[in-house]
Amino acid sequence: MTLSKNFEHQINEHKWYSHWLDKQYFKSTPDERTPYTIVMPPPNVTGVLHMGHCLNNTIQDILIRQARMKGFNACWVPGTDHASIATEAKVVAMLRERGIAKSSLSRDEFLSYAWEWKEKYGGIILQQLKKLGCSLDWDRTTFTMDKDYYDSVINIFMDLYKKGVIYRGKRMINWDVKALTALSDEEVIRKETRQKLYHLNYAIEGTNDNITIATVRPETIMGDTAICVHPDDERYKHLHGKFAIVPLINRRIPIIADDYVAMDFGTGALKVTPAHDVNDYALGQKHQLEIVDIFNDNGTLSEDAQIYIGLERFEVRKKIAIELEEKGFLIKTEEYTSEVGYSERTDVVVEPRLSMQWWLSMKDISSPALKAVMEEEIKFYPPKFKNVYRHWMENIKDWCVSRQLWWGHRIPAWYHESGKFVVAKNEKDAIAVFETEHNISNAVLKQDEDCLDTWFSSWLWPFEVFKGYSNPNNADINYYYPTNTLVTAPEIIFFWVARMIMAGHEYMDVKPFQEVYFTGIVRDKQGRKMSKSLGNSPDLLELIDQYGADAARFGIMIASPAGNDILFDETALEQGRNFNNKIWNALKLIKMWEVRQTHEHTNENDFAINWFENRLSEVSIEVEQMMKQFKLSEALKTIYTLIWDDFCSWYLEWVKPGFEQPIQANVYNKTTEFFTDLMQLLHPFMPFISEEIYHQLDKRNDDLCVRLLIEKDSPNQTQLDQGVLLKQVISGIRDVRNKQQMKPKDSIKLFIQTEEKPVFESLMPILSKQVNANEISFANDTVANSFTSVIGKDKFYILTEQPIDLSTQKSALEKELSHLKSFLISVEKKLSNEKFTQNAKQEILDLEYKKKADAEMKINIIELSLKDMIG
């Protein structure tokens, strides 16, 4: 069978993924083996695959595939998140396109559209993950609104309510005036925004005096209920206890003093609007100020504003500024840049607002979760995130769990027209409880219209995918939980990771995972975060089509050091594709040998085989170590070098027979064995090509995907050192050849002056092949009319037909000599320093003496050579 020119990724990806599925290699059920479990961070149900998912899921697949090959019962659970805000926003937009307003629909009608949308577009992303080669147990696919999952979310809400940690309260929240919902602090994006700072005059009651305040929100003056100054501010001391008059509406408000005010900002006088600013609210509470809410839900002004009723807030800002100026209240404006909060979902400016919401008290529930991480019961990689986590957990605030949305888990609270309410699983229960509690009959109750925050369902993920709460102590949860590794983005450390740890401790009494690996954030070449709005996120599926899934995996992994952001560059994928090509060509070479085997046996390839065997052990052990520390990028680099340089560039060249010459059968067999081992090392990173090569190399009854990794013995250091020496000598001599502009076809005669003849004897067959020497022998002295090269402690004389130009040689030797001399001086200086010889450890001292001796010897050799040249 002839092999294609290059690795055909499209055919092979499809072929192998379906084969793996047919064989059910990704399916996991509890058995006697030790489990290795990962739950996938569920992407938004209507999401599409982007670079962040690619990175995240490639890492998980590498870990899972490696675990599978190491004999663990590997289980990787897929699923999707209902993503209440994001999905509802998409459904609303879709309906709007069809000319349907959400407000014209009943809740049930809206939800049927939403489910329709979910059935149509939901889970596309999971299909896309198959293209990447992800080895997920598809039978376990979970959705956060599956029946059991939904019930668990509701039950947990009721349980926490019973425990008294869920409460209802009017609090300052972040209000999204477009989505008409409350946002958690984490859903608010702060952006540097250019604004105007307006200086406004408020008249002091009963005087002709004024006080000037500075504000960026002149449209909120109708909500002002005080003016605040610093108690020590000399400029305003005379005004303490007096009253000011709000312009345009003429409300009388007190002038209060509080050291919260910064004297050096603006005018040092602050207008206080408790209904529309978090800090003002706190100030209002402290000084018992009146609260005047001047906004409607949608960001227009309410009747309480008295003026500009029904107009939009930013429009009012413009208009009121003009009116204030016309009426003489506006003193001046200045440019001012500060951070303003925007909704993560709708990108509108967030309105701080007082609202009745459901809250979860975090103090008690969070303390075991803090402890678990600080005491490394759960390990974070990289560990720097421990600090971030601690800082947040120690300053944790209560969690606003309600959202003014329909798509999600509906809050199980039921209200009576009297305003009293009960929390219950369904209407029947609610009525029963309510009637008993309040001793009435025929109560009519209405369920809360709001939904729970998405994270209030995803914090159950690690156990509820195994139905650990809905069906306690089932076989799966007992076997797979706690899971092993969580791979996620650092951005959601608080949203999700921290809360999963809390839920795990609260409901399973155990941590949800052993370790968390935080990936970097994928950025573009300019370092910008990839996002839809910037349009700088490449189409991953197109890239996979173009370069292949293995190349995409390679490209994203090679550039992603543990915990650092990765700058995505398409050339990395090209590198991955080239790597595929290299591997493929090595296969082609070996397949050419297959048909030309001889059972004649010589030992001229023994060195190459021994060396590579040791090199393979060395690297296998290194890779194993790196993987344990999540140095995946380094592990991949190491394997890449082993395959490209050590295997292809060195080993294969060393054992390669001459043109159309046969290869010894034992060499051929060893070579395919090595290649197999290499593919096994590579498999977790690049599953498709490695599986294909595995089957190309030999007739197999099994698949690489599930082949068990055999632990390697530790390598023989002498063999490895000799390999290094051989490579150095080959490169050194090739360098001379290059510098002398010898053609590859020009052969040379080589003389070696060494104290280690036996070593070089075993290297000779390879050496002659690699530097094109038709004759190699040992010399005890200088060889006339030759080029000299000093490599390590040995001297090489190269004899050619070509006329000799010694000048380049000479200057090279002189350069080397001066380098060695200054090196020697620095070593000698160190050694003559008494304090050094007294304090340094013996092994350090020995090393310095060795450095000195080596340098002296090399200097000696080079000086002799130079002398010969002159002579």
Place this chain on the structure above:
RNA sequence: GGGAGUUUAGCUCAGUUGGUUUAGAGCAUCUGCCUUACAAGCAGAGGGUCACAGGUUCGACUCCUGUAACUCCCA
């Protein structure tokens, strides 16, 4: 304003408790090669006063202090 982090070759990064032949990779660059698996390749080379300024030490990329720039989180 508070906290965390980063700064090593043109780019992306390694560099383990201070000492490993006066700092290592990959990519890019340069030189020479269509050599028989691979030009998506082969052979070789050049390139860094380790952000800056001090300090501790026999010895600092590594530890300490300060400065600067950038990044992230929180007010």
